[in-house]
Amino acid sequence: MNLKQLSELLQLSQTTVSRALNGYPEVAEATRRRVLEAAQRYGYKPNSNARKLATGRAGSIGYVLPVGRNVDLDPHFVEFLSGLGEHALTREVDLSLTPAPRERESEAYRRIAASRSVDGIYLSSMRNDERRIALVRELGLPFVAHGRSLMPAEGYAFVDIDNEGAFHDAARLLLQLGHTRLAFINGDTDFTFAVHRLDGVTRAMAAHGLPAETLKHHSAAMNEDNGYRLAMMLFRDADAATRPTGVLSASMFMTLGIVRAFNQLGLKMPQDVSIITHDDVFPFLKPESFTVPLSTTRSSIRAAGARICERLVNIITGAETGEVQEIWPVDLIVRASTGPAPSARKPGRRGAEQAAE
Known part of the structure; x- marks a missing residue:
């Protein structure tokens, strides 16, 4: 089907059809949708060279x-x-x-x-x-x-x-669960998203009376090796009385390394440490696939x-x-990797869901 035939079928001028196909703003949205649907249905393919000449665009x-x-x-x-x-x-x-x-x-x-x-x-x-x-x-x-x-x-x-809002809400949940010793394994703070996430965590801490200096914050490229390295640094030589009980992670890929470190050190989630990570939107890496399903902040990339x-x-x-x-x-999705801090755990408490409510 050529442009003339498509125009006759739709009872529109060739100019209108061409403008609709090429995204001109003066074409009504309903007309644009009608033209695009008909072009797809009848297999119309505009000549790319002619279109570039007509519009002056590279496409x-x-x-x-x-x-x-x-x-x-x-x-x-x-x-x-x-x-x-x-x-x-x-x-x-x-x-x-x-x-x-x-x-x-x-x-x-x-x-x-x-x-x-x-x-x-x-x-x-x-x-x-x-x-x-x-x-x-x-x-x-x-x-x-x-x-x-x-x-x-x-x-x-x-x-x-809303990176700041996401990590504010995640940190607030951990604080509501009694975690006062927090660690944040963040992305590279040369990038603005990581700065906003850190701002969200420290704002939640301030609201709970915790100074920002008490946060164990580390930033690095978001990959499994860095997650493992930083988690080992935080937990390997720390005793139960001083090590973090709540961890925030900037990425599922960092969390792969963090969980590997926990397993090597014999730390159980959430009994010994709770964790909330970001990005549960990868079809090949789902938070439910971990031994302990991960709590996450979620937004579709x-x-x-x-x-x-x-x-x-x-x-x-x-x-x-x-x-x-x-x-x-x-969104903040609460799963089994978050629970009350070890010192705040009480018989009969329902855990993360109760704090989230």
Whole structure:
């Protein structure tokens, strides 16, 4: 089916159908959906070269992929990319990856802008002092950020989760269960998400009269080896009277290492130590699959990828204007890895569920 036949079938002009397929904002949403559904049903595929000539767009969104000896592309990125790719497919948009070491990142953005190989880009792994925002603005590249920066904190479009609120609620649950000796095995605090999570934990502690200095806080790249190393450092030589009884973990992958350390040291969850971790959204690593099901804070990384793609395409086409800042709430899921602190345990107490109520 060609454009003329599709237009006649829908009783719309070829211009309207073309504009609907290419995401022009002046087309009503109901018309856009009708055209897209008919194109899919009848197998209409627009000529990509003709579309690029007509719209002046590349039909692609871009990402500068960090590479190098000290860069770990962890499963968080793969899960995010899956969601982004699924939505890109529905919008007939390609994804272009430009690999670059961190020290040559600005060169990559300048090369992308000069070649006009993409219509827009997304930024991720937002650092506390995020210099890429000023750079892509200078280059005139439409963009949306996954996450946010401490500086600048405003003035750009982003999608983020409420990291501070998530870890505030997790820490508050442990405190309500009587845990006063807390440890937080956090992500790298060069990145804003980790700073926000630490702020949430210390805010919950302050509300319970505990100074931030009493928190045993360690930050590192979020992988199993670091989780194991830091947990062994915290627990191996500590006696029962001084070691943490409540642990917060920034990632399921860190928690793999933490639980391995607990098993080696003979520590039982939640009798000896309670733990709450983040990200129970991986289909290949479920919190219920652990020997003791893990309490978690949860927000879908795949859904965030889809939303980033949706918003970036809307920004490119003009369907979204302004600098909308979107912060998603995070769920706290209580499972068997959290219970009363050893010193607070009483006969007949129902444990984590009672505190959560």
